[in-house]
Amino acid sequence: MSLRMIARLGNPVLLRPADPIDPDLVGAKDFQRLVDDMIETMMEAPGVGLAAPQVHESIRLFVMDPGDRDDSDVGLEILVNPRLSVPEDGDYLSLWEGCLSIPGLRGETLRHAAVDVDYLDRNGEPRRRRFEGFAAAVVQHEYDHLDGVLFLKRMPDLSLLAFDDQYARWFQDCGS
Numbered sequence: 001m002s003l004r005m006i007a008r009l010g011n012p013v014l015l016r017p018a019d020p021i022d023p024d025l026v027g028a029k030d031f032q033r034l035v036d037d038m039i040e041t042m043m044e045a046p047g048v049g050l051a052a053p054q055v056h057e058s059i060r061l062f063v064m065d066p067g068d069r070d071d072s073d074v075g076l077e078i079l080v081n082p083r084l085s086v087p088e089d090g091d092y093l094s095l096w097e098g099c100l101s102i103p104g105l106r107g108e109t110l111r112h113a114a115v116d117v118d119y120l121d122r123n124g125e126p127r128r129r130r131f132e133g134f135a136a137a138v139v140q141h142e143y144d145h146l147d148g149v150l151f152l153k154r155m156p157d158l159s160l161l162a163f164d165d166q167y168a169r170w171f172q173d174c175g176s
């Protein structure tokens with residue numbers, strides 16, 4: 001395994017819609033190595049999610065490990081060719097997000113409070129899972145990367161963009 005370079009804001013790879021992955025290639029050694037590298041890169045950063053375009057691979061794959069921040073108890077997940085749907089009469093969630101491709105900044109976004117996701121796991125097996133709360137926000141953030149969308153576009157109010165230290169000083173205790 002090895003760490004991958006993370007593309008930063010301004011790199012066109014972050015703005016390009018990523019290509020679907022041929023399910024027959026999921027078992028290939030190169031693909032499995034990429035998954036292992038992405039997990040290691042995410043943990044080293046550290047981050048709670050990492051999408052393939054962030055490591056210069058324009059394909060529809062992301063890894064995430066949102067932990068138990070709001071008792072959602074989601075462990076390490078590897079999602080290949082994910083498709084999202086939003087539950088009817090679903091609620092919204094506003095939270096502060098950061099991005100490994102936009103180091104040092106965070107902003108308040110608006111996300112769906114729950115999403116259903118169909119995807120292949122790293123063995124190519126079809127899965128369906130509902131994610132809620134913080135984990136749902138992570139899924140939407142990483143999924144957006146596959147469409148070339150960054151969290152800045154999900155901010156209703158761009159004045160709520162802050163450097164990490166200023167966020168910690170002025171906003172962290174607001175409960176959002």
Ligand SMILES: [Zn+2]
Pocket residue numbers: 098099100101141145
């Ligand atoms: Zn990101």
